[in-house]
Amino acid sequence: MMHENKKKRILIFSLTYHPYVGGAEVAIKEITDRVNPKEYAFDMVTLRFDEKLPKVERIGNITVHRLGFTTNAPKISDRRIPVTAKFAKILFPFTSFSKAVSLHRKHAYDMTWAMIANYAGFGALLFKYAYPKVPYFLELQDGNTLEQVKSRQPILRLIWPFYKQIYLKADFIKVISSFIEKLARGVGFKGPVEVIPNAVDVAKFYAAVPIETLVELKARFGKKMGDIFLFTASRLVLSRGVEDVIRALSFLPPNVKLLIAGAGDAQHQLEKIAKDSGVGERVFFAGHISHSRLPVYYKISDIFVRASIVEGFGNAFVEAFASGIPVVATPVGGIPDFLFDPDRNPNKPATGLFCQPRNPESIARAVERYISDPALSAEVVQNARALAEEKYDWNTIARDMKEKIFAPLTEV
Numbered sequence: 492m493m494h495e496n497k498k499k500r501i502l503i504f505s506l507t508y509h510p511y512v513g514g515a516e517v518a519i520k521e522i523t524d525r526v527n528p529k530e531y532a533f534d535m536v537t538l539r540f541d542e543k544l545p546k547v548e549r550i551g552n553i554t555v556h557r558l559g560f561t562t563n564a565p566k567i568s569d570r571r572i573p574v575t576a577k578f579a580k581i582l583f584p585f586t587s588f589s590k591a592v593s594l595h596r597k598h599a600y601d602m603t604w605a606m607i608a609n610y611a612g613f614g615a616l617l618f619k620y621a622y623p624k625v626p627y628f629l630e631l632q633d634g635n636t637l638e639q640v641k642s643r644q645p646i647l648r649l650i651w652p653f654y655k656q657i658y659l660k661a662d663f664i665k666v667i668s669s670f671i672e673k674l675a676r677g678v679g680f681k682g683p684v685e686v687i688p689n690a691v692d693v694a695k696f697y698a699a700v701p702i703e704t705l706v707e708l709k710a711r712f713g714k715k716m717g718d719i720f721l722f723t724a725s726r727l728v729l730s731r732g733v734e735d736v737i738r739a740l741s742f743l744p745p746n747v748k749l750l751i752a753g754a755g756d757a758q759h760q761l762e763k764i765a766k767d768s769g770v771g772e773r774v775f776f777a778g779h780i781s782h783s784r785l786p787v788y789y790k791i792s793d794i795f796v797r798a799s800i801v802e803g804f805g806n807a808f809v810e811a812f813a814s815g816i817p818v819v820a821t822p823v824g825g826i827p828d829f830l831f832d833p834d835r836n837p838n839k840p841a842t843g844l845f846c847q848p849r850n851p852e853s854i855a856r857a858v859e860r861y862i863s864d865p866a867l868s869a870e871v872v873q874n875a876r877a878l879a880e881e882k883y884d885w886n887t888i889a890r891d892m893k894e895k896i897f898a899p900l901t902e903v
Contacts (some may be wrong), residue, residue, distance in 0.1 A: 634803030668825020727755025
């Protein structure tokens with residue numbers, strides 16, 4: 492164990508990392524970037540999806556060690572990865588464990604941090620078996636129920652007793668919503684659980700964007716005076732309900748259009764749904780947009796809509812809060828933790844409107860309510876931005892992570 496006057500060292504297990512990012516990967520970087528590097532040092536073991544990426548790289552405050560077979564420029568965003576990379580993914584629990592042991596002999600880690608109970612979680616579990624005295628911290632961000640996880644990966648039914656140990660051997664679990672806390676308890680975890688949500692760089696998403704940049708992007712998608720752009724940012728899979736938002740356009744005036752940022756296996760299917768619904772010319776697929784470019788897309792849009800079927804938290808909703816556009820969402824997973832509908836939550840300041848899952852007409856009604864009631868839209872925007880600043884700013888979350896997790900678990 493390290494002396495008190497030395498910085499604490501934390502080893503992170505994460506299946507993916509920059510430049511391939513979702514909410515979990517963004518959370519790791521935003522948190523570690525805000526932790527004093529004189530107090531904590533971070534290493535990470537992750538999968539090397541692209542042969543062009545270095546095997547070892549410093550990203551922010553993390554030294555990233557990439558492992559596994561390499562391939563050339565895979566399409567990670569839509570999960571169509573080559574066979575070699577899939578094989579490397581299956582082996583990741585063992586390769587990450589082996590690398591972790593080597594790094595531990597050099598650095599003597601004070602704690603491990605597993606991002607999600609997946610292949611990375613298995614690697615962290617093996618490390619816990621080998622070094623039981625090193626605290627093991629598990630972070631959960633996936634909003635799928637246990638049955639949904641089993642159906643998505645049938646092999647888990649065969650190894651369920653072992654898979655459960657990813658949860659049960661943890662010294663501490665952090666979840667990003669109260670919904671996921673219930674999932675962790677459902678596995679049988681009896682230890683401490685802390686709900687610390689994901690967040691947003693409020694200043695970045697609230698900041699003004701140069702007029703010429705907005706004009707250029709509006710021109711790219713043909714946005715004219717009087718057009719109302721719905722916006723959704725999501726991996727294009729059917730669990731995000733993008734198809735329902737597309738179908739909702741047929742219940743809305745022709746000046747209401749949909750801008751979709753994201754890539755995924757379902758894109759061709761979604762394009763067909765748009766065409767078959769008679770709204771093909773009103774739907775714009777922007778493709779994968781880097782996280783640094785997203786604020787501009789929010790700024791040219793009028794209403795953010797995501798009709799999720801499954802949602803652990805949903806960073807994009809809070810990004811919309813910070814950007815200043817009203818939100819339509821479904822009351823699933825962790826969303827009710829922060830989105831308060833004036834009808835469903837009359838005693839709380841309204842921060843958005845709910846629609847029903849798998850119900851395009853319900854989505855359309857919520858959109859029409861914003862359009863017909865500018866005062867409601869303004870109220871929602873004001874309340875939502877205030878909530879983002881108060882509870883969902885990365886500076887606040889990083890402080891909570893340090894005080895509630897890093898400091899207690901790395902104490903001598």
